[in-house]
Amino acid sequence: MPDAPGLELIRGEIEQGHPGAVLDTSFDRDQPALIVDPAQILAVLAWLRHAPGQEYTFLSSLHAADYLPAEPRFAVHYELLNRDRVERLRVKAMLREPSAAGPVVGEGVSGRALGFSPGGGASLAEPAGRETGRRARPDTPSPTPPTDGLPQIDSCVGLFPTAEFQEREVFDFFGIVFRGHPDMTRILLPEDYVGWPQRRDFPIGGEPVTFTYNERAYG
Amino acid sequence: MGEPGVTGPAAEASLGTEVMTINIGPHHPATHGVLRLVVDLEGEVVRDLKPVIGYVHTGIEKSCEDKSYWKVIPFVERMDYVSYFFQMEAYCGAVERLVGLEIPPRAKYLRTIFLELNRIHSHLVWLGTTALDLGAVSMLWYCFRERDRILDLFEMATGQRMHTRYFQVGGVIEDIPVGFEAKLRSFIADMPVRVGQYEDLLDRNEVFLSRTKGTGIVSRERLLELGVTGPLLRAAGEPWDLRKAFDYLAYPEMDFKVPVGTVGDNYDRYRVRVAEMVESVRIVEQALDALPEGPFIAADRKYVLPPRSELSTSMESLIHHFKLVTEGYRVAPGEVYYAIESPRGELGCFVLADGSSKPARVHIRDASFVNLQAFRDMSLDGYVADMIASLGMLDPILGGVDR
Numbered sequence: 001m002p003d004a005p006g007l008e009l010i011r012g013e014i015e016q017g018h019p020g021a022v023l024d025t026s027f028d029r030d031q032p033a034l035i036v037d038p039a040q041i042l043a044v045l046a047w048l049r050h051a052p053g054q055e056y057t058f059l060s061s062l063h064a065a066d067y068l069p070a071e072p073r074f075a076v077h078y079e080l081l082n083r084d085r086v087e088r089l090r091v092k093a094m095l096r097e098p099s100a101a102g103p104v105v106g107e108g109v110s111g112r113a114l115g116f117s118p119g120g121g122a123s124l125a126e127p128a129g130r131e132t133g134r135r136a137r138p139d140t141p142s143p144t145p146p147t148d149g150l151p152q153i154d155s156c157v158g159l160f161p162t163a164e165f166q167e168r169e170v171f172d173f174f175g176i177v178f179r180g181h182p183d184m185t186r187i188l189l190p191e192d193y194v195g196w197p198q199r200r201d202f203p204i205g206g207e208p209v210t211f212t213y214n215e216r217a218y219g
Numbered sequence: 220m221g222e223p224g225v226t227g228p229a230a231e232a233s234l235g236t237e238v239m240t241i242n243i244g245p246h247h248p249a250t251h252g253v254l255r256l257v258v259d260l261e262g263e264v265v266r267d268l269k270p271v272i273g274y275v276h277t278g279i280e281k282s283c284e285d286k287s288y289w290k291v292i293p294f295v296e297r298m299d300y301v302s303y304f305f306q307m308e309a310y311c312g313a314v315e316r317l318v319g320l321e322i323p324p325r326a327k328y329l330r331t332i333f334l335e336l337n338r339i340h341s342h343l344v345w346l347g348t349t350a351l352d353l354g355a356v357s358m359l360w361y362c363f364r365e366r367d368r369i370l371d372l373f374e375m376a377t378g379q380r381m382h383t384r385y386f387q388v389g390g391v392i393e394d395i396p397v398g399f400e401a402k403l404r405s406f407i408a409d410m411p412v413r414v415g416q417y418e419d420l421l422d423r424n425e426v427f428l429s430r431t432k433g434t435g436i437v438s439r440e441r442l443l444e445l446g447v448t449g450p451l452l453r454a455a456g457e458p459w460d461l462r463k464a465f466d467y468l469a470y471p472e473m474d475f476k477v478p479v480g481t482v483g484d485n486y487d488r489y490r491v492r493v494a495e496m497v498e499s500v501r502i503v504e505q506a507l508d509a510l511p512e513g514p515f516i517a518a519d520r521k522y523v524l525p526p527r528s529e530l531s532t533s534m535e536s537l538i539h540h541f542k543l544v545t546e547g548y549r550v551a552p553g554e555v556y557y558a559i560e561s562p563r564g565e566l567g568c569f570v571l572a573d574g575s576s577k578p579a580r581v582h583i584r585d586a587s588f589v590n591l592q593a594f595r596d597m598s599l600d601g602y603v604a605d606m607i608a609s610l611g612m613l614d615p616i617l618g619g620v621d622r
Contacts, residue, residue, distance in 0.1 A: 028553050029316055059446060060558060061567050061584035079556050079567065079584075086464045090556065162446025165592050173280075188273035188621055197281055200579070204285045 001087050007032045010054070010089075018043050023094075033090040038076075041093045042154045048080060048089070049159060056080035056089055059160035064170040068200040072096040074151055074176055095151040095176060155181035173198035238266055245274045249352050249607045252617025258606070265598045265606050270591055276621040283581040287547025288314055289388060291581060295568070296382045298583055299619030301344050304330075304337040305561040307386040309568035309583065312467065313557040314388045317550050317572050320522055324469075324511045326390030331469040331506045332403075333376075333385060334559075335499040339410065340369045341562035342492050342499075346417065349489075349611030353430050355421060365413050368406050375399055389523040390516030403507060410500045414493060421489070431485040435597040435609035439483060445596070446589045449564025451613065454491045455483030461560035472509065473502050485605075488612040522548050547576040563587050563614060583622060587615040 002010060004027040011022045011034065021044050024035040036044045048056045060079040067073050074095040081088050155178035157164050167178040168187040175196035178184060186193060195202060244255040253274035259267035279298055283291045295310045296303040308330060315322060322330075347362030370380040376395050377383035385391055421427050437447075439455040452459055460477045462470045478494035480487025517523050524543055525536035542548075550572035558567035564586030571580040594613055598606040 029319070029555055031555060058443065060565060061556065061569065061582075063569055063582045063584065065554070065569075065571050065580045065582075067571075067573075067579075077556075077569065079569075083459060083464070088556070160446070161444045162589060162592065165588060169588075186273075188276040190273070197278065198580075200284075202281075204281060 001030065002032050002089060003027070004032070007034070010034065010048075013051070014044055014047060017047065031088070031090060033092055035092045035094060038093040038095055038153050041076075041091070042156060042159065045078065045080075045091065045156055045159055048091070054082070055084070056082045056087075058083055059156070059162050060088070062156075062160075062163050062166040062170065064174045064176055064198075066174065066198065066200045067094075074174060076153055076170065076176060078156070093153055095153060097151055098149055150175045150177045152177045152179055154179050155184075157181055172196075175199070237261075245271075250610065250617075251348060251615060252620075254610075254615065254617050254620075256606075256610075258603070260603065263602050263604075265601055265603060268595050268598050268606070270594055272588075272591070272617070272620050274621065275617055279622050280581055280583070283578060285577065287576045288550065288578060289543070289547055291578060292386070292388075293382065293384050295581065295583060296384065297618065298622050299561070299563075299566075299585060299587065299616045300381070301616050302337055302341045302561050302563070302566075302619075303382050304333050304386065305559060305566050306568075306583065307384070308334060308468075309557060309559050309561075309566050310570070310581070311386045311388050312559065313555045313568040313570040314550070314578075316555045316557055317553055317570055318388075318522060318548070320389050320517055320519060322390050322517055323514045325394075325513045325515050326517075327469045328506045328510045329391050329395065329515060330386060331473070332503050332510075333373075333391075334468070335502045335506070336369050336372060338499045338562045339496050340366055342496050343369075345492065345562075345611075345614045346489075349608075349614070350421065350427070352607055352611045354426050355424060358417065358420060361413070361417065361420070365410065368409075372399070372403055372406065375402065387516060387523070389519065390514070392516070394515045400507065403503070407500050407504050407507075411497055414496050414500075418493060428486065430604065430608050431489055431612070433482075433484050433486075434601060434605040435485045435488075435612060436483050437593055437596045441596060442483075442593060445593045447564065447593045449560070449562070449586055449590070450488060450491045450495065451590055451593065452564065453478065454480035454487035456481055461558060461565060465558070467559060469506055469509075470502075473505050475499075475502050475505075485608050485612040492614075549574060549576045550578075558584070561586055563616070563619075564590060583619075585619040585622065587617070587619040588622075591615050591620060 007025045007027055011025055014022050018040050021037050021040040022034055023037055026033045026035065048054050058081040060081045062076065062078055064074060064076050067075060072094040076093045076095065078091040079088060080091060153176060155167055157167065165187060167181055168183070168185065170176050171178060171184055172186045172189050173196060185191065238259050238261050240257060240259050242255065242257055244250040245253045250256065255271040255274065257269045257271060258265055279294050283294050286294065292307055292310060295306045298306055343362040343366040347359040350358035373383055374380045376399055377385040437455065439457050442452050442455050443457070448459065456479055458477050458479050463477060475498045478491045478498065480491050520539045525539055529536040530540055552572055552574045554569065554571045556567055556569045558565050565584065566586055567584035569580070569582040570578050573579040590613060594610065597609040597613065
């Protein structure tokens, strides 16, 4: 693992080519992390992957976390791995919730239900229809659900094809949109599900009970 | 079909048949769980494929956020229900790194023993069910016979055959009982013989060989791009094993080999896993021989329950016990990613602590979930029958995929 000074060296080298790309570094519990400007995430990941002496060619895991009530509240984590030197490096991109931070992407559609409510999350105004065989083919990607008012970041599928499922999973549970992802749809939850359940303000037990026979029969 | 004497995918394609989309699963015996495959077929040749998952999603990661740290262990165990010891180790190891808790040597060795037994168990389930798919029906009974002996061992040491909750943050819950060692030694004496018998049954089985050799090949570079780890990657010739690469538990002291394949076809995947079973037996034997004496769980009362016997004599122990059972322990803010080598590849656990007694996020990077992305590459432009063989050799556990 790069130690704390090693991390600063990496930061310095990134700053040469991409000024302002690294916002901070952290070295906690022996795990190094770079906190990166989300607008430059692809440039940093590409540099870490290709630059001689770095070559973090393997993306072990891509996941997200919600740091509510911190602001920016979301983080996408990239667990990079260099298999020759057996070194891990975490890259974090912190993302704001657009509605909480001024300009909302696609603000023109204000009539649409964009609101984040603690229970419901952002409503998908037009839930995609039931999946059919033809739509599932990768050459005819499913229509992307509306992404207004959601935090966005560039997809790294071009750099690390392994991220495809994992970015879909992050979108599914946190409502973080990966721009340029070939198939930005829900992966584990039903297509017509409303809300982003892994957000910290989404309650546990927010699912309505669907077995209501007793209620109907006996009131 | 086609030109006389010419068979194979190319000949069938020349017939100009229409591409047909069919749906396999989610309830299908060959999908090894609740997996749905949307397949584009041209005749019998797979032209495109998309796995559709999520049918057994139970929101475990979300539920973990509502449980104190020690209550999360039974939840994560139920993700990948065939390799429960690995899920426990990934989670407990991550929390131990978060709180900075060193586990005693005996616990390291006991964990290593149970992890490797679990690896054999997992590979036996895989071998039995996959051979069943490929027509070698009797394999299932032989594999499950040995699997049952492993489950007996689990039951003897932990009280449960599956989902044992044996690993704790800080060590293991109980020492192994009297008689366990003898029973384990008789198992590890038998197991290499049994593996040899499996090989005798399959290695010269014409049907099995023709269905596995040369099918489902994906290059090593492509597998690495797709993030595939574990036996699938090793079968393609990449000797990557986290047990060798990283320093965790008792693996640095163990002498074992990492089996690798050459071609990366389904036969190599079978060979690698079978060879791994023998290596796991060797690890169990070495760990049992070198099992150090001493405590089996850390002594830090802030994180570890005091022994039952102390509760009636020590007020302090009673207070600790009460605090741990009611509120649990608090963990200083921070985050840790800890990865181990599961039977299916890199099993990572990410735990985010926010200073309370419940984790703010638990994420398992499940190897089945990531490996499933390689399935399209494995099956493209092959027959449907080869797709079924490839799926068996991919060995996805849908509980782990969907979590």
